[in-house]
Amino acid sequence: MREPDEAKGFAGIIGHRDVVTHMQSAVKQGKVSHAYIIGGEKGSGKRLLATIFAMTLQCEQKGIEPCGQCASCRKALSGSQPDIIYVHHEKPNSVGIDEIREQVVGDVSIRPYESRYKVYIIDDAALMTPQAQNALLKTIEEPPEYAIIILLADNPEALLPTIRSRCVTLRLKPVTDEEMKEYLMTQLHVPDYKAEVMASFAQGNIGRAKRIAESPEFMESVENAVRMMKRSKSLAVYEMIEAVKELAGQRQGVYDFMDVFLLWFHDVLMFKATREVDNLVFKDEINAIQERASVSSYEGIEKIEEAIQTAKDRLHANVNFDLSLELMFLTIREN
Structure with a gap:
Protein backbone atom coordinates (compact mmCIF):
# COMPACT_ATOMS: atom_id res chain seq x y z
CA MET A 1 0.00 0.00 0.00
CA LEU A 172 2.34 27.44 -8.39
CA LYS A 173 4.13 27.14 -11.73
CA PRO A 174 3.86 24.12 -14.03
CA VAL A 175 6.20 21.26 -13.15
CA THR A 176 8.89 20.70 -15.80
CA ASP A 177 8.62 17.71 -18.14
CA GLU A 178 11.89 16.35 -16.72
CA GLU A 179 10.60 16.48 -13.13
CA MET A 180 7.28 15.01 -14.24
CA LYS A 181 8.91 12.15 -16.12
CA GLU A 182 11.15 11.28 -13.15
CA TYR A 183 8.12 11.33 -10.82
CA LEU A 184 6.13 9.04 -13.12
CA MET A 185 9.01 6.57 -13.45
CA THR A 186 10.25 6.50 -9.84
CA GLN A 187 7.02 7.03 -7.85
CA LEU A 188 4.35 5.55 -10.11
CA HIS A 189 6.61 3.00 -11.89
CA VAL A 190 5.60 4.06 -15.41
CA PRO A 191 7.94 2.70 -18.15
CA ASP A 192 10.26 5.22 -19.82
CA TYR A 193 8.52 5.40 -23.21
CA LYS A 194 5.08 5.88 -21.62
CA ALA A 195 6.38 8.41 -19.07
CA GLU A 196 7.55 10.70 -21.85
CA VAL A 197 4.12 10.79 -23.49
CA MET A 198 2.36 11.19 -20.15
CA ALA A 199 4.68 13.98 -18.99
CA SER A 200 4.02 15.97 -22.18
CA PHE A 201 0.31 15.27 -21.91
CA ALA A 202 0.13 16.39 -18.25
CA GLN A 203 1.34 19.90 -19.20
CA GLY A 204 3.02 20.52 -15.86
CA ASN A 205 0.03 19.43 -13.76
CA ILE A 206 0.94 16.72 -11.24
CA GLY A 207 -2.69 15.84 -10.51
CA ARG A 208 -3.33 15.24 -14.17
CA ALA A 209 -0.19 13.12 -14.42
CA LYS A 210 -1.42 10.89 -11.59
CA ARG A 211 -4.86 10.56 -13.17
CA ILE A 212 -3.56 9.43 -16.53
CA ALA A 213 -0.86 7.18 -15.01
CA GLU A 214 -3.52 5.36 -12.99
CA SER A 215 -5.86 5.04 -15.98
CA PRO A 216 -5.47 1.72 -17.82
CA GLU A 217 -7.28 3.23 -20.81
CA PHE A 218 -4.96 6.22 -21.27
CA MET A 219 -2.33 4.73 -23.59
CA GLU A 220 -5.08 3.03 -25.57
CA SER A 221 -6.74 6.45 -26.05
CA VAL A 222 -3.42 7.94 -27.14
CA GLU A 223 -2.92 5.19 -29.72
CA ASN A 224 -6.48 5.62 -31.03
CA ALA A 225 -6.10 9.39 -31.31
CA VAL A 226 -2.75 9.06 -33.12
CA ARG A 227 -4.28 6.49 -35.47
CA MET A 228 -7.03 8.98 -36.33
CA MET A 229 -4.53 11.74 -37.07
CA LYS A 230 -2.56 9.41 -39.34
CA ARG A 231 -5.78 8.61 -41.25
CA SER A 232 -7.24 12.13 -41.22
CA LYS A 233 -6.82 12.50 -45.01
CA SER A 234 -8.68 9.29 -45.84
CA LEU A 235 -11.47 9.36 -43.23
CA ALA A 236 -14.63 11.38 -43.84
CA VAL A 237 -15.45 14.03 -41.24
CA TYR A 238 -18.56 12.14 -40.05
CA GLU A 239 -16.42 8.98 -39.63
CA MET A 240 -13.98 10.86 -37.41
CA ILE A 241 -16.81 12.28 -35.30
CA GLU A 242 -18.32 8.83 -34.83
CA ALA A 243 -14.91 7.38 -34.01
CA VAL A 244 -14.33 9.99 -31.27
CA LYS A 245 -17.79 9.29 -29.82
CA GLU A 246 -17.15 5.57 -29.79
CA LEU A 247 -13.54 5.60 -28.61
CA ALA A 248 -13.49 8.54 -26.20
CA GLY A 249 -16.72 7.72 -24.38
CA GLN A 250 -17.28 10.21 -21.57
CA ARG A 251 -16.58 13.93 -21.93
CA GLN A 252 -13.21 13.85 -20.15
CA GLY A 253 -12.12 11.28 -22.72
CA VAL A 254 -12.99 13.69 -25.53
CA TYR A 255 -10.81 16.41 -23.99
CA ASP A 256 -7.98 13.88 -23.65
CA PHE A 257 -8.35 13.02 -27.35
CA MET A 258 -8.10 16.69 -28.28
CA ASP A 259 -5.00 17.14 -26.14
CA VAL A 260 -3.39 14.22 -27.99
CA PHE A 261 -4.33 15.94 -31.29
CA LEU A 262 -2.60 19.12 -30.04
CA LEU A 263 0.53 17.18 -29.05
CA TRP A 264 0.54 15.48 -32.43
CA PHE A 265 0.43 18.73 -34.39
CA HIS A 266 2.97 20.30 -32.04
CA ASP A 267 5.30 17.45 -33.05
CA VAL A 268 4.51 18.10 -36.72
CA LEU A 269 5.36 21.78 -36.25
CA MET A 270 8.57 21.03 -34.33
CA PHE A 271 9.76 18.58 -36.97
CA LYS A 272 8.88 20.94 -39.81
CA ALA A 273 10.91 23.72 -38.15
CA THR A 274 13.93 21.73 -36.94
CA ARG A 275 13.97 18.36 -38.79
CA GLU A 276 15.02 16.87 -35.45
CA VAL A 277 13.45 13.78 -33.87
CA ASP A 278 14.85 13.87 -30.30
CA ASN A 279 12.42 16.51 -28.99
CA LEU A 280 9.29 14.86 -30.38
CA VAL A 281 6.72 13.23 -28.09
CA PHE A 282 5.71 10.66 -30.71
CA LYS A 283 9.19 9.67 -31.91
CA ASP A 284 7.92 6.23 -32.99
CA GLU A 285 5.59 7.90 -35.50
CA ILE A 286 8.30 9.89 -37.27
CA ASN A 287 7.30 8.67 -40.74
CA ALA A 288 3.70 9.87 -40.34
CA ILE A 289 4.86 13.13 -38.73
CA GLN A 290 7.32 13.73 -41.56
CA GLU A 291 4.60 13.08 -44.13
CA ARG A 292 2.18 15.51 -42.45
CA ALA A 293 4.90 18.17 -42.09
CA SER A 294 5.55 17.96 -45.83
CA VAL A 295 1.92 18.71 -46.80
CA SER A 296 0.90 21.27 -44.14
CA SER A 297 2.21 24.83 -44.10
CA TYR A 298 3.24 26.63 -40.92
CA GLU A 299 0.09 28.74 -41.22
CA GLY A 300 -2.00 25.61 -41.77
CA ILE A 301 -0.65 23.90 -38.64
CA GLU A 302 -1.30 27.08 -36.65
CA LYS A 303 -4.90 27.13 -37.89
CA ILE A 304 -5.32 23.47 -36.91
CA GLU A 305 -4.00 24.08 -33.37
CA GLU A 306 -6.34 27.07 -33.01
CA ALA A 307 -9.29 24.97 -34.28
CA ILE A 308 -8.60 22.20 -31.74
CA GLN A 309 -8.39 24.71 -28.88
CA THR A 310 -11.59 26.42 -30.08
CA ALA A 311 -13.39 23.06 -30.16
CA LYS A 312 -12.31 22.40 -26.56
CA ASP A 313 -13.58 25.83 -25.50
CA ARG A 314 -16.90 25.23 -27.29
CA LEU A 315 -17.41 21.89 -25.57
CA HIS A 316 -16.66 23.48 -22.20
CA ALA A 317 -19.34 26.06 -23.06
CA ASN A 318 -21.79 23.24 -23.97
CA VAL A 319 -21.94 24.15 -27.66
CA ASN A 320 -23.35 21.34 -29.87
CA PHE A 321 -20.95 18.37 -29.73
CA ASP A 322 -21.17 17.27 -33.38
CA LEU A 323 -20.89 20.82 -34.71
CA SER A 324 -17.83 21.59 -32.55
CA LEU A 325 -16.03 18.47 -33.76
CA GLU A 326 -17.12 18.93 -37.38
CA LEU A 327 -15.58 22.41 -37.59
CA MET A 328 -12.37 21.11 -35.99
CA PHE A 329 -12.02 18.11 -38.31
CA LEU A 330 -12.82 20.24 -41.39
CA THR A 331 -9.90 22.51 -40.47
CA ILE A 332 -7.63 19.48 -39.98
CA ARG A 333 -8.67 18.15 -43.41
CA GLU A 334 -8.37 21.49 -45.24
CA ASN A 335 -4.89 22.31 -43.95
Whole structure:
Protein backbone atom coordinates (compact mmCIF):
# COMPACT_ATOMS: atom_id res chain seq x y z
CA MET A 1 0.00 0.00 0.00
CA ARG A 2 1.45 3.38 -1.09
CA GLU A 3 1.99 5.88 1.74
CA PRO A 4 0.01 9.13 1.44
CA ASP A 5 1.85 11.99 -0.27
CA GLU A 6 1.52 14.12 2.89
CA ALA A 7 3.69 11.61 4.79
CA LYS A 8 6.69 12.46 2.60
CA GLY A 9 6.59 16.11 3.69
CA PHE A 10 8.06 18.93 1.62
CA ALA A 11 10.78 16.55 0.39
CA GLY A 12 8.11 14.63 -1.53
CA ILE A 13 6.76 17.68 -3.38
CA ILE A 14 7.46 17.55 -7.12
CA GLY A 15 8.55 20.98 -8.37
CA HIS A 16 7.37 24.21 -6.66
CA ARG A 17 10.78 24.67 -4.99
CA ASP A 18 10.28 28.46 -4.66
CA VAL A 19 7.00 27.99 -2.76
CA VAL A 20 8.48 25.27 -0.54
CA THR A 21 11.51 27.48 0.22
CA HIS A 22 9.23 30.40 1.13
CA MET A 23 7.15 28.25 3.51
CA GLN A 24 10.16 26.66 5.19
CA SER A 25 11.93 30.03 5.59
CA ALA A 26 8.81 31.53 7.18
CA VAL A 27 8.67 28.66 9.69
CA LYS A 28 12.41 28.79 10.43
CA GLN A 29 12.48 32.56 10.92
CA GLY A 30 9.20 32.73 12.83
CA LYS A 31 7.67 34.99 10.19
CA VAL A 32 4.55 33.01 9.31
CA SER A 33 1.78 35.21 7.90
CA HIS A 34 -1.78 35.04 9.19
CA ALA A 35 -3.19 34.69 5.68
CA TYR A 36 -1.99 33.02 2.47
CA ILE A 37 -3.35 32.52 -1.03
CA ILE A 38 -1.97 29.50 -2.87
CA GLY A 39 -2.83 29.96 -6.54
CA GLY A 40 -2.62 27.31 -9.25
CA GLU A 41 -4.80 25.35 -11.62
CA LYS A 42 -6.84 22.36 -10.48
CA GLY A 43 -4.56 19.40 -9.83
CA SER A 44 -1.40 21.48 -9.40
CA GLY A 45 -0.89 20.46 -5.76
CA LYS A 46 -2.35 23.39 -3.79
CA ARG A 47 -4.09 21.29 -1.15
CA LEU A 48 -1.08 19.00 -0.67
CA LEU A 49 1.23 21.99 -0.09
CA ALA A 50 -1.26 23.61 2.30
CA THR A 51 -1.60 20.36 4.27
CA ILE A 52 2.16 19.82 4.59
CA PHE A 53 2.60 23.48 5.60
CA ALA A 54 -0.12 23.08 8.25
CA MET A 55 1.45 19.82 9.50
CA THR A 56 4.84 21.54 9.76
CA LEU A 57 3.36 24.41 11.76
CA GLN A 58 1.68 22.00 14.19
CA CYS A 59 4.49 19.42 14.39
CA GLU A 60 5.76 18.86 17.95
CA GLN A 61 9.37 18.70 16.69
CA LYS A 62 9.13 22.36 15.52
CA GLY A 63 11.30 21.77 12.44
CA ILE A 64 10.89 22.88 8.81
CA GLU A 65 9.44 19.49 7.81
CA PRO A 66 6.62 17.57 9.49
CA CYS A 67 8.24 14.69 11.39
CA GLY A 68 5.36 12.35 10.53
CA GLN A 69 5.75 10.56 13.88
CA CYS A 70 4.50 12.88 16.63
CA ALA A 71 0.88 12.79 17.83
CA SER A 72 -0.02 15.90 15.82
CA CYS A 73 1.45 14.56 12.57
CA ARG A 74 -0.18 11.16 13.02
CA LYS A 75 -3.55 12.80 13.60
CA ALA A 76 -3.06 15.06 10.58
CA LEU A 77 -2.28 12.05 8.38
CA SER A 78 -5.46 10.35 9.56
CA GLY A 79 -7.52 13.53 9.06
CA SER A 80 -8.27 13.98 12.76
CA GLN A 81 -6.01 16.88 13.81
CA PRO A 82 -8.57 19.22 15.46
CA ASP A 83 -6.55 22.38 14.82
CA ILE A 84 -6.20 21.82 11.05
CA ILE A 85 -9.63 22.70 9.71
CA TYR A 86 -10.69 22.05 6.11
CA VAL A 87 -13.55 24.36 5.20
CA HIS A 88 -16.10 22.51 3.06
CA HIS A 89 -19.04 23.74 0.99
CA GLU A 90 -22.28 22.11 -0.15
CA LYS A 91 -22.87 23.76 -3.53
CA PRO A 92 -20.36 22.71 -6.20
CA ASN A 93 -19.96 26.20 -7.68
CA SER A 94 -20.30 28.46 -4.66
CA VAL A 95 -18.96 28.98 -1.14
CA GLY A 96 -21.60 30.91 0.78
CA ILE A 97 -21.53 33.38 3.65
CA ASP A 98 -23.16 30.93 6.09
CA GLU A 99 -20.40 28.36 5.48
CA ILE A 100 -17.65 30.93 6.11
CA ARG A 101 -19.41 32.32 9.19
CA GLU A 102 -20.02 28.88 10.67
CA GLN A 103 -16.68 27.21 9.89
CA VAL A 104 -14.26 30.14 10.17
CA VAL A 105 -15.61 33.41 11.58
CA GLY A 106 -17.64 31.78 14.34
CA ASP A 107 -14.93 29.24 15.17
CA VAL A 108 -11.80 31.36 15.16
CA SER A 109 -12.41 32.89 18.60
CA ILE A 110 -12.07 29.41 20.18
CA ARG A 111 -8.43 28.83 21.08
CA PRO A 112 -6.54 25.83 19.61
CA TYR A 113 -7.43 22.53 21.26
CA GLU A 114 -3.92 21.12 21.47
CA SER A 115 -1.58 22.90 19.06
CA ARG A 116 0.19 26.22 18.68
CA TYR A 117 -2.00 27.35 15.78
CA LYS A 118 -5.44 26.91 14.31
CA VAL A 119 -5.00 26.53 10.54
CA TYR A 120 -8.01 26.99 8.27
CA ILE A 121 -7.65 25.64 4.71
CA ILE A 122 -10.33 26.96 2.36
CA ASP A 123 -10.44 25.00 -0.89
CA ASP A 124 -12.10 26.54 -3.98
CA ALA A 125 -11.66 29.96 -2.33
CA ALA A 126 -12.31 31.77 -5.61
CA LEU A 127 -15.87 30.40 -5.45
CA MET A 128 -16.62 32.41 -2.30
CA THR A 129 -19.46 34.86 -2.87
CA PRO A 130 -18.61 38.56 -2.33
CA GLN A 131 -20.65 38.39 0.88
CA ALA A 132 -18.63 35.37 2.08
CA GLN A 133 -15.36 37.16 1.27
CA ASN A 134 -16.45 40.29 3.12
CA ALA A 135 -17.43 38.16 6.12
CA LEU A 136 -13.94 36.61 6.06
CA LEU A 137 -12.20 39.97 5.58
CA LYS A 138 -12.51 41.15 9.20
CA THR A 139 -10.95 37.90 10.45
CA ILE A 140 -8.06 38.30 7.99
CA GLU A 141 -7.64 41.97 9.04
CA GLU A 142 -7.72 41.31 12.79
CA PRO A 143 -6.96 37.61 13.39
CA PRO A 144 -6.19 36.09 16.77
CA GLU A 145 -2.43 35.50 17.06
CA TYR A 146 -2.90 31.73 16.68
CA ALA A 147 -5.04 31.82 13.49
CA ILE A 148 -3.66 31.08 10.02
CA ILE A 149 -5.98 31.12 7.00
CA ILE A 150 -4.89 29.50 3.74
CA LEU A 151 -7.01 30.19 0.65
CA LEU A 152 -6.61 27.76 -2.26
CA ALA A 153 -7.66 29.31 -5.56
CA ASP A 154 -7.52 28.15 -9.17
CA ASN A 155 -7.87 31.83 -10.10
CA PRO A 156 -6.67 34.20 -7.33
CA GLU A 157 -7.75 37.22 -9.40
CA ALA A 158 -11.37 36.21 -8.74
CA LEU A 159 -10.87 37.12 -5.07
CA LEU A 160 -11.69 40.66 -3.94
CA PRO A 161 -8.74 43.10 -4.04
CA THR A 162 -9.26 43.74 -0.31
CA ILE A 163 -8.69 40.02 0.38
CA ARG A 164 -5.69 39.75 -1.95
CA SER A 165 -3.97 42.80 -0.50
CA ARG A 166 -4.01 41.29 3.01
CA CYS A 167 -2.64 37.86 2.04
CA VAL A 168 0.76 36.54 1.01
CA THR A 169 0.18 35.09 -2.47
CA LEU A 170 2.16 32.02 -3.55
CA ARG A 171 1.66 30.95 -7.17
CA LEU A 172 2.34 27.44 -8.39
CA LYS A 173 4.13 27.14 -11.73
CA PRO A 174 3.86 24.12 -14.03
CA VAL A 175 6.20 21.26 -13.15
CA THR A 176 8.89 20.70 -15.80
CA ASP A 177 8.62 17.71 -18.14
CA GLU A 178 11.89 16.35 -16.72
CA GLU A 179 10.60 16.48 -13.13
CA MET A 180 7.28 15.01 -14.24
CA LYS A 181 8.91 12.15 -16.12
CA GLU A 182 11.15 11.28 -13.15
CA TYR A 183 8.12 11.33 -10.82
CA LEU A 184 6.13 9.04 -13.12
CA MET A 185 9.01 6.57 -13.45
CA THR A 186 10.25 6.50 -9.84
CA GLN A 187 7.02 7.03 -7.85
CA LEU A 188 4.35 5.55 -10.11
CA HIS A 189 6.61 3.00 -11.89
CA VAL A 190 5.60 4.06 -15.41
CA PRO A 191 7.94 2.70 -18.15
CA ASP A 192 10.26 5.22 -19.82
CA TYR A 193 8.52 5.40 -23.21
CA LYS A 194 5.08 5.88 -21.62
CA ALA A 195 6.38 8.41 -19.07
CA GLU A 196 7.55 10.70 -21.85
CA VAL A 197 4.12 10.79 -23.49
CA MET A 198 2.36 11.19 -20.15
CA ALA A 199 4.68 13.98 -18.99
CA SER A 200 4.02 15.97 -22.18
CA PHE A 201 0.31 15.27 -21.91
CA ALA A 202 0.13 16.39 -18.25
CA GLN A 203 1.34 19.90 -19.20
CA GLY A 204 3.02 20.52 -15.86
CA ASN A 205 0.03 19.43 -13.76
CA ILE A 206 0.94 16.72 -11.24
CA GLY A 207 -2.69 15.84 -10.51
CA ARG A 208 -3.33 15.24 -14.17
CA ALA A 209 -0.19 13.12 -14.42
CA LYS A 210 -1.42 10.89 -11.59
CA ARG A 211 -4.86 10.56 -13.17
CA ILE A 212 -3.56 9.43 -16.53
CA ALA A 213 -0.86 7.18 -15.01
CA GLU A 214 -3.52 5.36 -12.99
CA SER A 215 -5.86 5.04 -15.98
CA PRO A 216 -5.47 1.72 -17.82
CA GLU A 217 -7.28 3.23 -20.81
CA PHE A 218 -4.96 6.22 -21.27
CA MET A 219 -2.33 4.73 -23.59
CA GLU A 220 -5.08 3.03 -25.57
CA SER A 221 -6.74 6.45 -26.05
CA VAL A 222 -3.42 7.94 -27.14
CA GLU A 223 -2.92 5.19 -29.72
CA ASN A 224 -6.48 5.62 -31.03
CA ALA A 225 -6.10 9.39 -31.31
CA VAL A 226 -2.75 9.06 -33.12
CA ARG A 227 -4.28 6.49 -35.47
CA MET A 228 -7.03 8.98 -36.33
CA MET A 229 -4.53 11.74 -37.07
CA LYS A 230 -2.56 9.41 -39.34
CA ARG A 231 -5.78 8.61 -41.25
CA SER A 232 -7.24 12.13 -41.22
CA LYS A 233 -6.82 12.50 -45.01
CA SER A 234 -8.68 9.29 -45.84
CA LEU A 235 -11.47 9.36 -43.23
CA ALA A 236 -14.63 11.38 -43.84
CA VAL A 237 -15.45 14.03 -41.24
CA TYR A 238 -18.56 12.14 -40.05
CA GLU A 239 -16.42 8.98 -39.63
CA MET A 240 -13.98 10.86 -37.41
CA ILE A 241 -16.81 12.28 -35.30
CA GLU A 242 -18.32 8.83 -34.83
CA ALA A 243 -14.91 7.38 -34.01
CA VAL A 244 -14.33 9.99 -31.27
CA LYS A 245 -17.79 9.29 -29.82
CA GLU A 246 -17.15 5.57 -29.79
CA LEU A 247 -13.54 5.60 -28.61
CA ALA A 248 -13.49 8.54 -26.20
CA GLY A 249 -16.72 7.72 -24.38
CA GLN A 250 -17.28 10.21 -21.57
CA ARG A 251 -16.58 13.93 -21.93
CA GLN A 252 -13.21 13.85 -20.15
CA GLY A 253 -12.12 11.28 -22.72
CA VAL A 254 -12.99 13.69 -25.53
CA TYR A 255 -10.81 16.41 -23.99
CA ASP A 256 -7.98 13.88 -23.65
CA PHE A 257 -8.35 13.02 -27.35
CA MET A 258 -8.10 16.69 -28.28
CA ASP A 259 -5.00 17.14 -26.14
CA VAL A 260 -3.39 14.22 -27.99
CA PHE A 261 -4.33 15.94 -31.29
CA LEU A 262 -2.60 19.12 -30.04
CA LEU A 263 0.53 17.18 -29.05
CA TRP A 264 0.54 15.48 -32.43
CA PHE A 265 0.43 18.73 -34.39
CA HIS A 266 2.97 20.30 -32.04
CA ASP A 267 5.30 17.45 -33.05
CA VAL A 268 4.51 18.10 -36.72
CA LEU A 269 5.36 21.78 -36.25
CA MET A 270 8.57 21.03 -34.33
CA PHE A 271 9.76 18.58 -36.97
CA LYS A 272 8.88 20.94 -39.81
CA ALA A 273 10.91 23.72 -38.15
CA THR A 274 13.93 21.73 -36.94
CA ARG A 275 13.97 18.36 -38.79
CA GLU A 276 15.02 16.87 -35.45
CA VAL A 277 13.45 13.78 -33.87
CA ASP A 278 14.85 13.87 -30.30
CA ASN A 279 12.42 16.51 -28.99
CA LEU A 280 9.29 14.86 -30.38
CA VAL A 281 6.72 13.23 -28.09
CA PHE A 282 5.71 10.66 -30.71
CA LYS A 283 9.19 9.67 -31.91
CA ASP A 284 7.92 6.23 -32.99
CA GLU A 285 5.59 7.90 -35.50
CA ILE A 286 8.30 9.89 -37.27
CA ASN A 287 7.30 8.67 -40.74
CA ALA A 288 3.70 9.87 -40.34
CA ILE A 289 4.86 13.13 -38.73
CA GLN A 290 7.32 13.73 -41.56
CA GLU A 291 4.60 13.08 -44.13
CA ARG A 292 2.18 15.51 -42.45
CA ALA A 293 4.90 18.17 -42.09
CA SER A 294 5.55 17.96 -45.83
CA VAL A 295 1.92 18.71 -46.80
CA SER A 296 0.90 21.27 -44.14
CA SER A 297 2.21 24.83 -44.10
CA TYR A 298 3.24 26.63 -40.92
CA GLU A 299 0.09 28.74 -41.22
CA GLY A 300 -2.00 25.61 -41.77
CA ILE A 301 -0.65 23.90 -38.64
CA GLU A 302 -1.30 27.08 -36.65
CA LYS A 303 -4.90 27.13 -37.89
CA ILE A 304 -5.32 23.47 -36.91
CA GLU A 305 -4.00 24.08 -33.37
CA GLU A 306 -6.34 27.07 -33.01
CA ALA A 307 -9.29 24.97 -34.28
CA ILE A 308 -8.60 22.20 -31.74
CA GLN A 309 -8.39 24.71 -28.88
CA THR A 310 -11.59 26.42 -30.08
CA ALA A 311 -13.39 23.06 -30.16
CA LYS A 312 -12.31 22.40 -26.56
CA ASP A 313 -13.58 25.83 -25.50
CA ARG A 314 -16.90 25.23 -27.29
CA LEU A 315 -17.41 21.89 -25.57
CA HIS A 316 -16.66 23.48 -22.20
CA ALA A 317 -19.34 26.06 -23.06
CA ASN A 318 -21.79 23.24 -23.97
CA VAL A 319 -21.94 24.15 -27.66
CA ASN A 320 -23.35 21.34 -29.87
CA PHE A 321 -20.95 18.37 -29.73
CA ASP A 322 -21.17 17.27 -33.38
CA LEU A 323 -20.89 20.82 -34.71
CA SER A 324 -17.83 21.59 -32.55
CA LEU A 325 -16.03 18.47 -33.76
CA GLU A 326 -17.12 18.93 -37.38
CA LEU A 327 -15.58 22.41 -37.59
CA MET A 328 -12.37 21.11 -35.99
CA PHE A 329 -12.02 18.11 -38.31
CA LEU A 330 -12.82 20.24 -41.39
CA THR A 331 -9.90 22.51 -40.47
CA ILE A 332 -7.63 19.48 -39.98
CA ARG A 333 -8.67 18.15 -43.41
CA GLU A 334 -8.37 21.49 -45.24
CA ASN A 335 -4.89 22.31 -43.95
